[in-house]
Amino acid sequence: MKDINNYSDETKSVHAGITENEHLAVVPPIYQTSTFKFYNTDHGAKLFASEEEGYIYTRMGNPTIEALEESIAVLEGGYKSLACGSGMAAIHTVFASLLQKGDHVICSHAVYGPTTTLLENIFSKFGIETTFVDSSMTKNVENAFKRNTKVVYIESPGNPTMCISDIKEISELSHKKGALVVVDNTFMSPVLQKPFKLGVDIVLHSLTKFLNGHADVVGGVIIAKDEQSYQNLRKTLNLLGGTINPFNAFLVHRGIKTLAIRMERHSKNAQKIAEYIEKHPKIEWVRYPGLKSHPQHEIAKKQMYGYGGMISFELKGGIEAGKILMNNVQLCTLAVSLGGVETLIEHPASMTHASMGKELRVKANITDGLVRISVGIENADEIISDLEQALNKI
Ligand SMILES: *Cc1c(COP(=O)(O)O)cnc(C)c1O
Secondary structure (H helix, E strand, O other), X not given: OOOHHHOOHHHHHHHOOOOOOOOOOOOOOOOOOOEOOOOOHHHHHHHHOOOOOOOOXXXXXXXXXXXXXXXXXXXXXXXXXXXXXXXXXXXXXXXXXXXXXXXXXXXXXXOOHHHHHHHHHHHHHHOOEEEEEOOOOHHHHHHHOOOOEEXXXXXXXXXXXXXXXXXXXXXXXXXXXXXXXXXXXXXXXHHHOOHHHHOOOEEEEEOOOOOOOOOOOOXXXXXXXXXXXXXXXXXXXXXXXXXXXXXXXXXXXXXXXXXXXXXXXXXXXXXXXXXXXXXXXXXXXXXXXXXXXXXXXXXXXXXXXXXXXXXXXXXXXXXXXXXXXXXXXXXXXXXXXXXXXXXXXXXXXXXXXXXHOHHHHHHOOOOOOEEEEEOOOOOHHHHHHHHHHHHOOO
8 A cells, every 4th residue: 555644534534543463453453451561671671761662551552542643643644643531631731741830821712611721720720821812813812922922722613602713824923923833623623624734733632522423432632743742742641641541542543434424424414504594583693614604714715624513503582592492302412522423412601611600701702592513414404303393492
């Protein structure tokens, strides 16, 4: 086979990270072991000194986990990746690796709720200060820079408001100011957005979402763009201990084989549903990057290869109307999380973004009436009929 990097995303999804093994199994085996034997003391010492390749202990590396890491690094176009026990473990590892006391972070205001809380409640204890800005306008990022700004952290599209930031523009600006750019690419997956091509330094994902795609694993991943960045992140991850386990790594790698076709279907279904919702008389507003009415539709067209499966909207009648909708769906499931094959619906203000507190939510435009849908790969017309019957109850 020619170099996997020269193939399309559809082919990379299926083949990346699948290496030959001793029994020529087509699917890489699950090495469900915590530790690996040394032939003798010399061998052990050489492995610890990185003078020889091999495995020592699963927190530091495992062939099943490495196969997954290889597949994601190839899809993102990065150097190497580090699989983690959760998306939050990945985010924690990145911040702990890059920051020290006295540093300043600029963060998109619409990000995964616990990311805000991690910076506000945990990293603040260690003398790290964060400014949250509406990064959909690069000017706001520029104005937030301080002499000690070390990291610019972007989620685009932002969770849950779907606002979009110009990743290339922000990367160029940040590099001029001497800061690193980290992008949470969870909502897009590597198939629909390639932040390294837009100039960023580190990409991360919650594997729990589109990459795994089947709502049965919690995991995360960090993708590094070069050896130096990779080694720094690896040292931090080994010490913090937020490693994924071999079985979950196997499941995520299995999920990734259908990533390209799933993303195509998620996007097609969500476009149809967003267009339906937009015309519905009970809707106040809807945000989907594929709608011309989306305020950053032009940026979306420029930097994304598809518009993804996430929609947010608000009903006339606010949260009370939203509750009736969420309590009456039959095919859609009322649950947090996203990116699985099944359609999920949730209420960010009382669920995923409750821990942020009202004040930060208001600033981030996360209104009490905002409803978020993760559109699955079911038949789009059947999802629409379900929403229709629930909307009729309002
Ligand atoms: C879910 C999510 C996370 C956190 O991932 P976990 O796997 O739940 O720890 C981070 N960022 C985004 C955008 C997410 O949707």
